Amino acid sequence: MSDCERLSDRMPEVARQRAAWTAEEAAHLASCADCRAEWELVLAARRLEARGPTVDPTAIAAAVQRRLATERTAGRRNRWFWATGAAAAAAAIAFAVTREPAARPDVAPVVAVEADPLVPLPELEGLETAQLDTLLQALDGPFAGASAADSASVDDSDAELDQLLATWEG
Amino acid sequence: MSASPVLETPSDHELASAYRAGDERAAAELVRRHAPALGRYLYSSGALPDEIDDLAQETLFRAFRRLDSWRGEASFRSWLFAIGGNVLRDEFRRHKGRRVLSLQDRDLPDRADPHADLAAAEAEEGLRRGIAALPRLQREVFLLRTQQGSGYAEIAAALGTTPGAARVHYHHAVKRLKELVR
Numbered sequence: 001m002s003d004c005e006r007l008s009d010r011m012p013e014v015a016r017q018r019a020a021w022t023a024e025e026a027a028h029l030a031s032c033a034d035c036r037a038e039w040e041l042v043l044a045a046r047r048l049e050a051r052g053p054t055v056d057p058t059a060i061a062a063a064v065q066r067r068l069a070t071e072r073t074a075g076r077r078n079r080w081f082w083a084t085g086a087a088a089a090a091a092a093i094a095f096a097v098t099r100e101p102a103a104r105p106d107v108a109p110v111v112a113v114e115a116d117p118l119v120p121l122p123e124l125e126g127l128e129t130a131q132l133d134t135l136l137q138a139l140d141g142p143f144a145g146a147s148a149a150d151s152a153s154v155d156d157s158d159a160e161l162d163q164l165l166a167t168w169e170g
Numbered sequence: 171m172s173a174s175p176v177l178e179t180p181s182d183h184e185l186a187s188a189y190r191a192g193d194e195r196a197a198a199e200l201v202r203r204h205a206p207a208l209g210r211y212l213y214s215s216g217a218l219p220d221e222i223d224d225l226a227q228e229t230l231f232r233a234f235r236r237l238d239s240w241r242g243e244a245s246f247r248s249w250l251f252a253i254g255g256n257v258l259r260d261e262f263r264r265h266k267g268r269r270v271l272s273l274q275d276r277d278l279p280d281r282a283d284p285h286a287d288l289a290a291a292e293a294e295e296g297l298r299r300g301i302a303a304l305p306r307l308q309r310e311v312f313l314l315r316t317q318q319g320s321g322y323a324e325i326a327a328a329l330g331t332t333p334g335a336a337r338v339h340y341h342h343a344v345k346r347l348k349e350l351v352r
Binding site: 013016040047053054055057067071 | 194197198201202203205206208209210211213214219222223226227230231234235291293294297298301312313315316317319320341344347348351
């Protein structure tokens, strides 16, 4: 540590008159412009502090205590509010969980309807046995519902196809 | 014949403990003990004189709200001043940096040599402006060092830095202020 640093470290104590310069330090201070400038600065800062405004500690203490008391009261009020709210919510949940199912509001019952896999066309169920037989016979016949002319044209087409194939095969 | 009991002044630690235990008078005593120095610190840091009471009150209010965070690594006063620095910073931000330090009428001396005293007052006001313009850590380290006589370890504990860094901040502050004062 240099002489300047040592002197710098001692300045606050000497400025507060809790210590005094040694002869060696005083000699350094007299010969070092940098240290002198710093020393002047430290003294000026001390003077600045001394010139600071005076505050009224009693008034400040009273104001601070009032604010702390107000905050404590508000804190208690908040805690009470939240505790009451939490208790009310817990009570509401408990009531909802434990009440009778009959007390539930009327809701249309949901009935599961399973479709019979053997009757893909439910409208057939309303038919008499005789009607069903008639229907089945009609379905078994060739091209049920088709006109005689339609059938002939189909047959003709088949004959034409056979003839064409025979021509290709030679 | 027994010796009369010696009434010792309670330490800041004892007062803080008493306040935590519910003794409101302990808080009042801590305020009485530190509020004047806090006011001067805020003034030196650049606070306007008519705001000092409110700022000191806000600083102490915040300090008592989180008194549990003061564990004694730094002195109560240094810890309090660090909170004061936060309050001042918040105040500065609230006014978006528009605050202007002014030479108050009450700052003017009324003594035998008004010209010399006025020059001294202006020089000090210039220094106050210079201190207020320093970066926050430089300002706080400089004031804690020069006005409170705090050591670097103590300052570091109060401001949440290291003693080495506090020393560097101090020297930077001194360098800047020397240029300003010359």
